[in-house]
Amino acid sequence: MDIAKLREAHPDHWMRAAAIRTLTLDAVAAANSGHSGMPMGMADVATVLFSKHLKFDAAAPTWPDRDRFILSAGHGSMLIYSLLYLTGHKEMPISQIKNFRQMGAKTAGHPENFLLDGVETTTGPLGQGIANAVGFAMAEEALRARFGSKLQDHYTWCFAGDGCLMEGVSHEAIALAGRQKLGKLVVFWDNNNITIDGEVTISDRTDQVQRFKAAGWHVQSVDGHDPEEIDAAIAAAKKSQKPSMIACKTHIALGHAAQDTSKGHGALTNADQLVAAKKNYGVDWGPFEVAADVKSWWEEVGSHGRKSRVEWEARLEEQSDRRRTEFTRVFAGEAPKKLAATIKALKRQISETKPKVATRAASQTVLEVINPVMPETFGGSADLTGSNNTLTADLGVFDEKNRKGRYVYYGIREHGMAAAMNGLSLHGGLRPYGGTFFCFTDYARPAMRLSALMKTPVTYVMTHDSIGLGEDGPTHQPVEHLAICRATPNTLTIRPCDTVETAEAWELALTSQSTPTVLVLTRQGLPTLRTEHKNNNLVSKGAYVLAEAEGKREAIIIATGSEVHLAMQARETLQSAGIGTRVVSMPSMELFAEQDDAYRRKVLPAGPVRVGVEAGVRAAGWDRWLLGERGREAKQAFVGMTDFGASAPAEELFEKYGITADNIVAQVKGLIG
């Protein structure tokens, strides 16, 4: 690569892009870790994008109508940090760059949305960013349709590397974007032919251009170091009605001794090579320095969007009070005032009509009343609409012909759906929910973990939650998935036992500001157990006494979801035998763990024997409640699963695995002795 030739061809551009490269080299060298090569390779594309096309105002990084920039190749985090510093982002003084990857810095190893405005989404796990970007672009279309182009009209830009494009989730994202004709989404492929193990060709020979075309994208190829080619391609991409991919031929770690090698992917820390690279670039500034004219040019770039932003604010002011308030409310993620009353009215009605329905059907009942009063809900399913009960009458289907639709046919793409929902949520203005079978949280797992880490209040509607699924057999019968969700920090797992608890669960999900919720719902019908109306949301306590012991309290049965009615049946038998039995419904272990000691002891007092019942593995958090939090409280037993299930009618499976009222009774009697 003839660096001198590049410098000469576009001398001003060269020095501006060089600032990204030298800051990256300096920061990585100081941290003695990180990834130098990607920012160095994509600096030219970033410089053109940020200076000529990206609508942003460094002084207002959360302005709702800004363009969104997503670095899917998150290991190249110094690209973002350099750009934020150069353009004058207030949270990015040079001290942050100097503190790259150190304790407490906003400049984390990978960009973290919760640490820094200006980072739209946490990236690092490859492929997530491009799939988030699809959600961002859908959100823009939906909100433009709802609020008009005066309030929403922006692009979503994404940088993706070979790693992102090899990950399966990229396929789901690309196909979904192509189907949805997301014309304001532009992906730049950092085509540098290098991965950690060597040249890309040792593991991949995909023709990415042909691949994106096959998915319905507008595709261009450019020299990723030629600012004019880049600029022209971006201009063309903006005009396309299809999502655009720009294949940028780049050199990883451009101008460094490690250029075009897998070594160049990682931390380039050799001091002599660093000096040589800077010499190569023709810069004479010291570590963490940038020439004053270059810095001021970049700061000017950082204020390019100020006018647009101020005009946008004026347009927002011009809206009717109602419209402005509504826009502001949905972007703040606040539930409408009507929600609480709507839920209460439904609960009261249900406690009277006492339907016997599956909790997945209960969930639809709730959505039927919520969706009309909460226009920011944005539903969907991974091709299981009728099974997940996620579509309600008034939503309409979101597609290129109907951007006002609020329901997405995500296709058989659980992972892409979850990652898109993260993007929808992070964009602001929408509250996404999406369904699949609980067992297939496995497919969505990387994005579900990121919901928790990024604090996106997405709702996962997970139906067919146990062997109660029946004949489809063990590939479709979750047994360890409650354990997975409960073990994941900042994930609210709720397994309601009837329609009333389902309504309370939805209320918690839709008022959450920073925690994703997993609703764990049955395929099979369940009786209404909450037949006495309470205004309070009992699920919010995590666990509560559903039925008190009569006479001396000898046993406590703790159950969740579809096993609560078995506990109630068992209680009846036990009471008949003179054994005073309390039933505790425990829809959410996480919420119960958050209650104070006194409440927990009140619900689970020491003394009586304890039997836990759940059609899943005991490892899903049961030891704490059964052995007793202080480890000396009760004799105990667990009725549940120890292995994968089997293919047979659901009722027979519950018999086979001993998850029955009879067995609960036997366990209690055995413990009492």
Added chain:
Amino acid sequence: MDIAKLREAHPDHWMRAAAIRTLTLDAVAAANSGHSGMPMGMADVATVLFSKHLKFDAAAPTWPDRDRFILSAGHGSMLIYSLLYLTGHKEMPISQIKNFRQMGAKTAGHPENFLLDGVETTTGPLGQGIANAVGFAMAEEALRARFGSKLQDHYTWCFAGDGCLMEGVSHEAIALAGRQKLGKLVVFWDNNNITIDGEVTISDRTDQVQRFKAAGWHVQSVDGHDPEEIDAAIAAAKKSQKPSMIACKTHIALGHAAQDTSKGHGALTNADQLVAAKKNYGVDWGPFEVAADVKSWWEEVGSHGRKSRVEWEARLEEQSDRRRTEFTRVFAGEAPKKLAATIKALKRQISETKPKVATRAASQTVLEVINPVMPETFGGSADLTGSNNTLTADLGVFDEKNRKGRYVYYGIREHGMAAAMNGLSLHGGLRPYGGTFFCFTDYARPAMRLSALMKTPVTYVMTHDSIGLGEDGPTHQPVEHLAICRATPNTLTIRPCDTVETAEAWELALTSQSTPTVLVLTRQGLPTLRTEHKNNNLVSKGAYVLAEAEGKREAIIIATGSEVHLAMQARETLQSAGIGTRVVSMPSMELFAEQDDAYRRKVLPAGPVRVGVEAGVRAAGWDRWLLGERGREAKQAFVGMTDFGASAPAEELFEKYGITADNIVAQVKGLIG
């Protein structure tokens, strides 16, 4: 669709294929559940493939050189069951078909490899089968290179639906197969334009032909109901040096009232419509019946391969004793006799040299001695070879130029790698292992669950197992992943504390016959703690006393992996303070749980206070050991993580989260009071 025209065009073929269709309709109707449409749509392709091309012998379904047939669209399980019944598979009498989806039947809702020879792999979770098929095809290439085409020379055939092709894992599989030029892999796409939610076009408009071409495949398109077109395409596919995709335009639920609708995907149980469909087909046989001439034709098909099989057996006999024994050994999945001695010798050496290395490096040390004595190991990494330490000097890289290579550059495809490893293992003759960061088990999770369900003894080499990863931050720092692995049935999770335990862990992994193993390994260096050589494999007990208390035993510290040396440091301090402290190393909770009561009580006696230490969440099974299995044994505390980690140097993170010897000491002292 003019059924009469199809019948007339190929009357004999028609009736043979109709047998698949009517058995499917009868079985689903009897079960009142299942999926009728797919077998009805693909019956013609299956009939041509099985009768004219598939090398198989119904009397010997596990013959090592048979062609492999994989139904990736596993919900269409009646396709396989019909074919096995028709061709005379001994485990598939008509009673099994009548018992479809019932308790104890081999005809489970989705095909289960562990229930039935003839089912090569469990399918149902979409996309898995096609990704398994890539592993099967790689295995064939590798074994043909090792043992010659006299012993290994077969095709791998796969039926995949739109669901399979929408799932991200299909992208990883297709790209890997294209890169590896797996010429003996043929995929049939059931192109029926229907998913559960409606027409495919509501969620997908991918040009699949162009997509497969972009991945380097040979692609043809045929009418999936024209036996001549199908036959010609298969013949051409067999000649191609690339993997082949045959796009088969089909009609789901052909000839039934629900044809070409999403209703046709599921259970078609209406009695009148069933009769009408049979009339449409021109068959007059009753429920679960097939005309005698059709059945005998199919039985003849089932014996087509008998001659090949007998000839193959003769060729095996002609091999040298050594070669035949070796072939038989690797297909039986038996470890070589040398393995045990090799491991012992290494352990002895390590206990003397006492290296201070990361357990990932320890793992490489073990592989360096194992791989030469165990030629069936087949390694790889998802683009983290240098980080996972999975490549040893003698393996060689497996690709189209070197089929004797035993190491695969899987690319950034954790999910595709895991699914391919399932195929490699199920094929027989190889023992696959593959590496990625422990956090990215998230990406591989659906296939890892299937390893457990299918009982494939795959080894997952999962490095960078905690906040010890350091600066890359929380997206790369597993905290809940031990919980996930431990909660999954039939999954052996081992987190060794030093090189000796790592060697013992590998020995268990490589001698496992029916359980996958997850090796959980550190990035950071650890001292050798097992400095006294023992011939016995102590890891096999799950937990054991690493250091006994001196004086009165007042405390037990239980730790795993990188925290065991912290426990040892804490013990030293406590002993100095006169507090008798036992340290228990617990590399595998699963194995410890399998020991008898007496052993468990010996290791963890009631009385002393207990402190558990692990750089992960307590929910990963700790309550059982800390609260005590009988819930009344000890005061206890846990030193670990409660939230996601952060980006900073590893040592600072251990300080920040209090996972230190000092804190362990403080906890013990606090409990003793």
